[in-house]
Amino acid sequence: MIKHKDHFHGSDLEKIEQIYGIKKEDIISFSANVNPLGISPNLRDGIAKNIDCITTYPDRDYVQLRKCIAEYCGTETDNIIVGNGSTELISLFIQIEKPKKALILGPTYSEYEREIALEGGKTIYYPLREENDFVLDVNHFISKLSEDIDMLVICNPNNPTGTAINNHDMRKILDACKECDIFVMVDETYVEFAENIKEVSSVSLTRTYGNIAILRGTSKFFAAPGLRLGYAICSNSDLMSVMNQRKDPWTINSIAVIAGTLMFSDTKYIEATRSLIASERNRLYDIFEKSSRFKPYWPHGNFMLLKILEDGITSNDLFDKCIRAGLMIRDCSTFPYLGENYIRFCFMNPKDNDRLVDLLLN
Structure with a gap:
């Protein structure tokens, strides 16, 4: 059996809040892999109108x-x-x-x-x-x-x-x-x-x-x-x-x-999601492919795995740097076969993605 290390899951914002002293409301989770659009307006209105179903x-x-x-x-x-x-x-x-x-x-x-x-x-x-x-x-x-x-x-x-x-x-x-x-x-x-x-x-x-x-x-x-x-x-x-x-x-x-x-x-929401993710996937892959600091692996989902190419920097170092800026990425050293030079982040809205890119590349 593979021995798994402890890690912060994308839903562990309470732990982050306790350890780093950052309010969970102020954290943008690039670790949870959840659609950045949030729930659709149709879904929100539909649940409200049908709340008596319970x-x-x-x-x-x-x-x-x-x-x-x-x-x-x-x-x-x-x-x-x-x-x-x-x-x-x-x-x-x-x-x-x-x-x-x-x-x-x-x-x-x-x-x-x-x-x-x-x-x-x-x-x-x-x-x-x-x-x-x-x-x-x-x-x-x-x-x-x-x-x-x-x-x-x-x-x-x-x-x-x-x-x-x-x-x-x-x-x-x-x-x-x-x-x-x-x-x-x-x-x-x-x-x-x-x-x-x-x-x-x-x-x-x-x-x-x-x-x-x-x-x-x-x-x-x-x-x-x-x-x-x-x-x-x-x-x-x-x-x-x-x-x-x-x-x-x-x-x-x-x-x-x-x-x-x-x-x-909800075809409108489905199409909007697919369009946003496709656009950001292509854009961010191109950015990191040109970088000398990271090697990106082409993703088919809504997240990207990066290999750290720069000596002396670990996945934990980057996790710590990002979380102190209110951005939560995934330290992938916890996965079997991945060492301390891999991180993962999901695609959020373009503005938040740009913040993360600036932090990782500078």
Whole structure:
């Protein structure tokens, strides 16, 4: 098992406030990877108008919500299951599959390993190589798959590297996993930020593969981490039936149901988000690519990984420098396979992004 170091999560503003003496209201979090637009006006007004929904139980089967999600994703309603954030569904899939040995592409989110360990499973990592700019060598990866592996976990686009696996390569992985009887769990938390969603998302592959489940949420793209609304897409009817039997009823509250039916059809907000992120992604990548201090890795999500090239400066040094200016970045030394010369930041509004760039480059 990889030993994970302690770190400040993007939501740990209370800890920052306590340690640095900076009010959390004065901190701009470049660490949380949340949409800088905040929640949409339609969502805010819609929740206010429908606040009386909390006086009744939501539909136990969440049919209308699942239908909205299915239309948004381009799949069938029966292939959708909702949960209290994607975290609940990650936990459920792992509880049901009970992998004795799981393979995870790393460096990545530590929650996968924690959940697998809670079920008594062992986790091994396949490291994404810096010399390949953290882009997966699919053929080499497939050669390492074996029948003693029960589950494969992939974050796509990956956090923190920002790299992504396209549909063509994911199909090759699924074919190889099918031969070895490996279940594949793909976390698509950041896929909606990708410029080429259809090329990166594996939703279309669920029509022909029953050995894959896709996890998504509303925390990042829809700027609603407090809503705790997540969902999974899977065409394996037997597995989905077990999921629904095991899942506690009413884990999605009535406000989240209303919010979901509004946000997934809010095309104006969705397009504004994608436009802003695409523009800032291109602009900031160009800035850091020309810098002698950092090496940027092309991101498919709404955040960018930087390698510090200047001697004598660590990721902790830059974290400390930024937080004292009220800007919170991510010190990536806490991720497996990344040392003290990597940082990550998400794309905020242009004005705040410019403040961060000035601080990092000067």
